[in-house]
Amino acid sequence: MTEQGFIQPLFTVDNVMFAINNARLYVLLVKRAIAPYHNNWSLPGGFVDIALDKDVEACAMRKLKQKTGLTPAYLEQLEVFSGADRDPRGYSVSLAFFALLPYTPVSSQINSVSQASWWPFDQLTQLTLAFDHQLIIAQAHQRLQQKALYSMLPVFCLPATFTVGQLKMVIETILGKEIQRKSLMRRIEASDMFTLTEQKQVSGGRQAQLYQLKPGVDITHFSRNMGA
Amino acid sequence: MTEQGFIQPLFTVDNVMFAINNARLYVLLVKRAIAPYHNNWSLPGGFVDIALDKDVEACAMRKLKQKTGLTPAYLEQLEVFSGADRDPRGYSVSLAFFALLPYTPVSSQINSVSQASWWPFDQLTQLTLAFDHQLIIAQAHQRLQQKALYSMLPVFCLPATFTVGQLKMVIETILGKEIQRKSLMRRIEASDMFTLTEQKQVSGGRQAQLYQLKPGVDITHFSRNMGA
DNA sequence: CCTTAATAGTGTCACTAGGACACTATATTC
DNA sequence: GAATATAGTGTCCTAGTGACACTATTAAGG
Numbered sequence A, B: 001m002t003e004q005g006f007i008q009p010l011f012t013v014d015n016v017m018f019a020i021n022n023a024r025l026y027v028l029l030v031k032r033a034i035a036p037y038h039n040n041w042s043l044p045g046g047f048v049d050i051a052l053d054k055d056v057e058a059c060a061m062r063k064l065k066q067k068t069g070l071t072p073a074y075l076e077q078l079e080v081f082s083g084a085d086r087d088p089r090g091y092s093v094s095l096a097f098f099a100l101l102p103y104t105p106v107s108s109q110i111n112s113v114s115q116a117s118w119w120p121f122d123q124l125t126q127l128t129l130a131f132d133h134q135l136i137i138a139q140a141h142q143r144l145q146q147k148a149l150y151s152m153l154p155v156f157c158l159p160a161t162f163t164v165g166q167l168k169m170v171i172e173t174i175l176g177k178e179i180q181r182k183s184l185m186r187r188i189e190a191s192d193m194f195t196l197t198e199q200k201q202v203s204g205g206r207q208a209q210l211y212q213l214k215p216g217v218d219i220t221h222f223s224r225n226m227g228a
Numbered sequence C: 001c002c003t004t005a006a007t008a009g010t011g012t013c014a015c016t017a018g019g020a021c022a023c024t025a026t027a028t029t030c
Numbered sequence D: 001g002a003a004t005a006t007a008g009t010g011t012c013c014t015a016g017t018g019a020c021a022c023t024a025t026t027a028a029g030g
Helices: A056-068 A121-126 A133-150 A153-157 A164-175 A181-191 B056-068 B121-126 B133-150 B153-157 B164-175 B181-191
Strands: A010-021 A024-031 A045-047 A074-083 A092-100 A115-120 A194-201 A208-213 B010-021 B024-031 B045-047 B074-083 B092-100 B115-120 B194-201 B208-213
Touching: A010 A056, A010 A074, A010 A133, A010 A153, A010 A164, A024 A056, A024 A121, A024 A164, A045 A056, A056 A074, A056 A092, A074 A133, A074 B074, A092 A133, A092 A153, A092 B092, A115 A121, A121 A133, A133 A153, A133 A164, A153 A164, A164 A181, A164 A208, B010 B056, B010 B074, B010 B133, B010 B153, B010 B164, B024 B056, B024 B121, B024 B164, B045 B056, B056 B074, B056 B092, B074 B133, B092 B133, B092 B153, B115 B121, B121 B133, B133 B153, B133 B164, B153 B164, B164 B181, B164 B208
Parallel strands: A010 A092, B010 B092
Antiparallel strands: A010 A024, A010 A045, A024 A115, A074 A092, A194 A208, B010 B024, B010 B045, B024 B115, B074 B092, B194 B208
16 A cells, blocks of 8 residues: 555566577476466566565566576566456556577576476467466567667677677577578678677588677667668 | 565656647656655656556556646657665656657646646756656657657647648757758658648748648557658 | 748759678588 | 588669758748
């Protein structure tokens, strides 16, 4: 209750974390250990702990770490989902986050009965997810595709050093269509965000140059289209 | 308290509503009638009423109507601001909305001691606003400028029918710099969102064509840069 | 009237980003 | 040392847009 005497809605945080493995897009889900939606798969999230979480971003990070053992390479606010009907416990407000990470196998048992696992994005329609999590994932996926077109965000799905070929694969997986290698190289050049390393990487043919992020670069502020 | 036994943070909604009058950008502020920040100017907002508000968007609309008498022509989620220190009443989470409206004078007295008024954006630095509202407004302004570059959102600052000259003025006011009339006309053409009306409008010289939004068009989904 | 000023709208050139795609380069494998 | 596979370049074409001079249409005032 607030000082006004109103009942406050439940406030929660949910995370849509994407990764790419073997040219497939995956989403991280956890099996719910408690009601409601007991034993259903759902997005990792939960309530803010005002003693532990500096802000909602810290809460999102903590929940991911706690429930999946992973720490995202990139995290941003997606959108707030709200209403009386999305949670059987009552009127609820959930801030969804959108996260990226290089693919890492999850140790499916963290500390309790709860279970975490990567699910191929294109198989999610076959699952019954908790709450409105299907909708949240759909929104997150749309945002991911948008940002793959006009930003360098997809590099967060790769290790610190990566090749143009790897980045091309990641972007193509996200967009679901081929892009021009040449265009991608022009973008890498134009962005001025990356430097060549001394090393090269074998890949079955000519060895590829390894790129890495320049120190102190804000990768979120780059524009220009690709394959629109 | 949740069933987990945690204390829930306070959840509120804040609105940054912009309008343009006489080639100046204005933000709508209200004078706080209660503590904290009693008598300080602040963004119109407040707590969700789970009995009245279908979702957070409905809450934002209701608060605007209630506190200022106005209904925005455009409303979208901006960002969540959160932390232990932004509200003296305790850990708080506020979802900020970003709203546009054709300029309308506000009847400064609504129903009580509270007072609403348009403030020129470029004078806000001289005011001491409640909470972190300066920051929220700064973020909203950045978003407004971004969207003015690559979308048609600024039309929501104009009446249902408008001329190219008016739209040019609105965009220039938002961006704080001149744009090419020709480029704007190309955009209007390319967007395929508007139709010419039969009417023309006097403006001291040749009469201008009046445009209006095509019915059923989703104005939020248009791209292309302008004056970047 | 006819001229001037003011605003509306067009024609067109140049520049740039990006798609398409053929070309060269360098590695592995047999 | 040829075949093959992947990496990287050269270059043409098109579309979007800034720049800016041009034409068009109105009101106001001699």
